[in-house]
Amino acid sequence: MTETRVERKERTRRAILDATLGLCETQPLAALSLRQVAKEVGIVPTAFYRHFESIEDLGLVLVDESFSSLRDLLRAARTFDTPPPNDRALFHAVADNSVKALVTHVPRAQRHFRFIARERLAGPAPVREAVRHQLELIERELATDIARVPGAGRWTTEDLRILANLLVSAMLTHAEELALAGNRDDVVRRVETTARRQLRMVLIGALGWDSSR
Amino acid sequence: MTETRVERKERTRRAILDATLGLCETQPLAALSLRQVAKEVGIVPTAFYRHFESIEDLGLVLVDESFSSLRDLLRAARTFDTPPPNDRALFHAVADNSVKALVTHVPRAQRHFRFIARERLAGPAPVREAVRHQLELIERELATDIARVPGAGRWTTEDLRILANLLVSAMLTHAEELALAGNRDDVVRRVETTARRQLRMVLIGALGWDSSR
DNA sequence: AGTTTGAGTGTACGTGTGTACTCTCAAAAG
DNA sequence: CTTTTGAGAGTACACACGTACACTCAAACT
Known part of the structure; x- marks a missing residue:
């Protein structure tokens, strides 16, 4: 059940992408906040930067x-x-x-x-x-x-x-x-x-x- | 040069509409804040409510x-x-x-x-x-x-x-x-x-x- | 075995946000 | 002339925002 490091990283990256797609069903990307996405994914806001600028x-x-x-x-x-x-x-x-x-x-x-x-x-x-x-x-x-x-x-x-x-x-x-x-x-x-x-x-x-x- | 009361109100109302159209050229409505619009128009944020809910x-x-x-x-x-x-x-x-x-x-x-x-x-x-x-x-x-x-x-x-x-x-x-x-x-x-x-x-x-x- | 790496955490900041409240003061109504 | 009205100002609050910084701790490398 152990997960390699790159696998784990890829998993949260996917989670961010999916969460964003989900949030974008009700609002445009420009109205989205970094914190909103992070909360949806279940990570702390600053962790977002590990994946996207x-x-x-x-x-x-x-x-x-x-x-x-x-x-x-x-x-x-x-x-x-x-x-x-x-x-x-x-x-x-x-x-x-x-x-x-x-x-x-x-x-x-x-x-x-x-x-x-x-x-x-x-x-x-x-x-x-x-x-x-x-x-x-x-x-x-x-x-x-x-x-x-x-x-x-x-x-x-x-x-x-x-x-x-x-x-x-x-x-x-x-x-x-x-x-x-x-x-x-x-x-x-x-x-x-x-x-x-x-x-x-x-x-x-x-x-x-x-x-x- | 005096302005009737309704005229003045209509003027700021138009100013709000125009300012919003202007701001919406670079961002969607959903990404717009009430304060941004108010600042653009030159009125205090709370005055916005006199015109729109x-x-x-x-x-x-x-x-x-x-x-x-x-x-x-x-x-x-x-x-x-x-x-x-x-x-x-x-x-x-x-x-x-x-x-x-x-x-x-x-x-x-x-x-x-x-x-x-x-x-x-x-x-x-x-x-x-x-x-x-x-x-x-x-x-x-x-x-x-x-x-x-x-x-x-x-x-x-x-x-x-x-x-x-x-x-x-x-x-x-x-x-x-x-x-x-x-x-x-x-x-x-x-x-x-x-x-x-x-x-x-x-x-x-x-x-x-x-x-x- | 010991060391390095890096995804994710926690705290802290200055700033922008919506909205509630009281105040002003000139035009409109009496 | 006095009173009422209502657009707009000013202040205040609790909260969300992006981001800087120091931290943890397990996997990966040596």
Whole structure:
């Protein structure tokens, strides 16, 4: 039952991260005090400094952590069981798949999504910048992904980025709504429908779009 | 140069509202202290209570105020100088008009937009609820507006709501980006392009969409 | 075995916080 | 002219805040 020194340290570090995520469900990071976090973890305030330089520093770590679970979601959304027969079916499949990934992953990583959504705009400047940067990376990934879809040949790189931006901001809105809804089944289903329809509108609408105007 | 009693009271009330909007550009409402606001205004902390019950109460007033400037923007976006000749031109005109309204209004009411964007997710629960409610009203207005556009006949009410939701969340994202950019011309132009293209994609894509699947 | 290391403790400080209370003093009401 | 009213000032309190400093004591290193 003895614990090595690094193990123990890692355990309290995790406890601090978890406690902060928990406290951030009801208030933004900027409204959080070092003492509040320490009390929640069960350590003395000064012990906090053994792990993080400041609340802001902690926030940056949480951003990285949160985005790695977002990446898991996106990876799931990209995987198909069976390749769809035609274009229209493909778009439907993409939409359905993405939304399914959204509603199954979000509850599991609720606190991460909520954290990102909150701190994206309300966080301290460096935290906001970190979130913005990560979202940009995701946008780019999504853009190259869409580029491989049939009918996307006519699209310019710029337009693909713009389309990806639209999809990311829509999905972020839905993720936040899901996270806030908790486990209320009716809300989950409503968001699910809205998200799926929006993706279809955009993707199918995209077929009629031509970058050359 | 004498000032009536109600005039004077209204003046400090405004000063409190303005000071709070100013302070909220760098931090969320929840991280704000009553004393900070009072100091900024130039009154003693206890005098605050003559105007608002709490910071949260003040927040709710700011939400109302902010949304009335958002409504101004939307009204501007709906007004046309000359009716466009055909459907495609109409969609382009709608998109151009909306985006023009966005980039001209946002700088004027920057602090209001920033406040909404921040507090929508990071604010105290009652403030978040107030923002959510106002956005829902705007969505409904937009939906009935789109319903009058040619080609929208085939759309169900539900789908119109879903489309409006997509547009509102996209425009909110852009408004926030504009507000954060301040007066940096290159950013403004980039956001402008992105917003216009997204609106066109969605609106023109919408022509190809059929609610009946 | 003896020594070093470092996570976590305990105490102490100056400062900021919300709020209760009494006081002022000019505009409004009589 | 006198009285009432109410925005704002001033003082006071108990409490939470970040952080500096010296301490403990078991695991890890030599």
